Amino acid sequence: MTGRLLDGALLPPALVLLAVAVGAELAKAAGLLPVTVPAPSQVLAILPDALDDLLHHAGRTVRSAVTGYAIAAGLALVMAAVALALRMLERPIVSLAVLVDCIPLIAIAPIFVIFIGQGPRLHVTVAAISAFFPLLIGCVQGFRSTDRNMDELFHVIAASRWQRLCKLALPSALPYLFAALKIAAPLALLGTLIAEWMGTDRGLGAMIVYALFSFNVPLAWLAIVTVCALSALAYGLIALAEQRVVGWSRPPDTLAGGR
Amino acid sequence: MTEIVLSDVSKRFRLPDREVTALDGITETFRSGSFTALIGPSGCGKSTLLRLIADVLPPSTGEIRIGNHDPAIARRSHEIGFVFQDASLLPWRTVLDNVSLPIEVAGKAPARDPRALITMVGLAGFEQARPSQLSGGMQQRVAIARALALEPKVLLMDEPFGALDEITRQRMNLELLDIWKASGTTAVLVTHSISEAVFMADTVLVLSANPGRIAHRIHIDLPRPRRLEMMRLPAFNAVENDVRAALFDDGTRVPA
Ligand SMILES: Nc1ncnc2c1ncn2[C@@H]1O[C@H](COP(=O)(O)OP(=O)(O)O)[C@@H](O)[C@H]1O
Numbered sequence: 001m002t003g004r005l006l007d008g009a010l011l012p013p014a015l016v017l018l019a020v021a022v023g024a025e026l027a028k029a030a031g032l033l034p035v036t037v038p039a040p041s042q043v044l045a046i047l048p049d050a051l052d053d054l055l056h057h058a059g060r061t062v063r064s065a066v067t068g069y070a071i072a073a074g075l076a077l078v079m080a081a082v083a084l085a086l087r088m089l090e091r092p093i094v095s096l097a098v099l100v101d102c103i104p105l106i107a108i109a110p111i112f113v114i115f116i117g118q119g120p121r122l123h124v125t126v127a128a129i130s131a132f133f134p135l136l137i138g139c140v141q142g143f144r145s146t147d148r149n150m151d152e153l154f155h156v157i158a159a160s161r162w163q164r165l166c167k168l169a170l171p172s173a174l175p176y177l178f179a180a181l182k183i184a185a186p187l188a189l190l191g192t193l194i195a196e197w198m199g200t201d202r203g204l205g206a207m208i209v210y211a212l213f214s215f216n217v218p219l220a221w222l223a224i225v226t227v228c229a230l231s232a233l234a235y236g237l238i239a240l241a242e243q244r245v246v247g248w249s250r251p252p253d254t255l256a257g258g259r
Numbered sequence: 260m261t262e263i264v265l266s267d268v269s270k271r272f273r274l275p276d277r278e279v280t281a282l283d284g285i286t287e288t289f290r291s292g293s294f295t296a297l298i299g300p301s302g303c304g305k306s307t308l309l310r311l312i313a314d315v316l317p318p319s320t321g322e323i324r325i326g327n328h329d330p331a332i333a334r335r336s337h338e339i340g341f342v343f344q345d346a347s348l349l350p351w352r353t354v355l356d357n358v359s360l361p362i363e364v365a366g367k368a369p370a371r372d373p374r375a376l377i378t379m380v381g382l383a384g385f386e387q388a389r390p391s392q393l394s395g396g397m398q399q400r401v402a403i404a405r406a407l408a409l410e411p412k413v414l415l416m417d418e419p420f421g422a423l424d425e426i427t428r429q430r431m432n433l434e435l436l437d438i439w440k441a442s443g444t445t446a447v448l449v450t451h452s453i454s455e456a457v458f459m460a461d462t463v464l465v466l467s468a469n470p471g472r473i474a475h476r477i478h479i480d481l482p483r484p485r486r487l488e489m490m491r492l493p494a495f496n497a498v499e500n501d502v503r504a505a506l507f508d509d510g511t512r513v514p515a
Pocket residue numbers: 272273274279280281300301302303304305306307308
């Protein structure tokens with residue numbers, strides 16, 4: 001059954017990808033693409049030689065992105081729980097998140113370098129900031145989505161605050177949380193990439209930078225395609241988890257558009 | 260002994276532009292182990308009355324006692340079972356886990372085996388089903404089983420069978436009477452069906468609206484256990500007619 005599920009989820013995007021690749025290949029052959037865009041076959045051709053290098057860099061990027069993502073998710077969950085417990089703090093918390101989201105990361109990352117340096121801690125921080133906003137909004141919205149009757153039920157059965165959070169608010173919020181998790185995953189990856197551009201010796205961001213400086217266009221594109229694939233993979237894995245965990249729910253229509 | 264006593268209870272809601280008196284001057288004693296039906300036009304405060312008894316809302320004036328305690332104490336000691344108008348089941352929990360919820364929350368050994376409760380409401384075999392896989396009537400039965408999980412001394416039901424077809428409703432009525440008799444709980448049932456009120460209750464309270472008041476108190480002297488055949492007896496129809504008259508009455512004539 002999972003096999004068919006995978007087919008259903010993976011086949012359409014795979015076909016689209018194939019069509020784009022064939023289109024690009026033909027366009028390159030017809031001389032329609034600039035020198036900075038290689039043919040897909042050129043990118044594929046360097047893969048065997050570049051694979052070790054690619055994995056070396058991708059591993060670091062994934063680690064930074066996942067760490068930042070997890071920190072952002074944990075922080076968002078805690079802050080949303082605080083907003084749930086103390087309703088008067090909800091607006092300030094959301095406002096703070098909006099403020100954080102308004103920070104132009106490209107501009108501020110160099111400033112972070114001064115405080116945190118250029119190491120993985122910078123990458124993790126920027127990844128977390130990138131992913132934070134949709135996660136927080138998802139958590140706040142999710143916690144707010146509990147049914148009023150359910151609230152009364154938990155009151156009548158004399159549930160504690162903690163029991164309400166664990167047995168009512170969290171499960172009610174799950175569909176919203178998953179929607180937010182799906183949107184935030186590619187953002188965490190993008191944030192990591194931005195931070196890596198600020199200078200590092202290891203990471204897909206670094207790989208793109210040095211490939212461009214050495215005019216190795218196919219290598220740069222290999223890194224770019226890898227980032228896309230990682231984003232899609234993260235999204236897909238979360239969607240799969242979502243189907244498993246919240247099969248009882250239809251996904252909420254809010255947040256669906258993302259950004 | 261779990262008597263519910265309301266003394267001169269009123270409830271006002273403050274809206275942005277005005278104040279609504281949902282209930283006014285409610286003085287009533289629900290005898291221990293009795294079955295009372297509340298009937299009245301919509302908006303007359305039936306749900307509000309149940310919420311006051313269940314300590315979901317505080318009364319604006321007056322006093323409520325449950326077995327000589329404050330409703331808050333009764334609630335915290337898990338003495339109140341509440342069945343909501345819509346079943347209000349947790350969609351992510353199975354039937355069994357929904358019924359077990361109050362036991363889990365109370366953290367004490369189950370007063371009644373949840374599986375036995377599920378069997379009692381006729382849902383044996385559906386323990387692992389999700390609410391979305393059940394019909395409305397089945398969901399409502401799960402809600403009743405859940406309300407009974409801690410053997411509440413007071414069972415409050417807000418139009419629990421409102422959404423059911425006539426046949427299912429009558430079956431549920433009979434089952435509920437058995438459950439009530441066996442448990443000795445003090446039951447209060449809100450309904451908009453006259454025949455359901457008469458069939459189930461010892462006393463039917465007819466409420467009038469604006470403000471919500473007890474307009475009539477009708478005692479049902481039909482023998483127990485009640486049987487569906489009784490609904491065809493002239494005596495049953497006569498009481499039904501009394502309730503109907505009270506419901507559509509302007510509130511000046513109190514039937515015997
Ligand atoms: N939480 C509330 N806030 C404001 N008004 C309310 C609230 N709950 C009930 N009311 C008002 O109180 C009156 C009685 O409501 P309710 O008890 O639900 O009536 P019933 O259950 O008999 O239909 C209605 O006029 C309703 O609008």
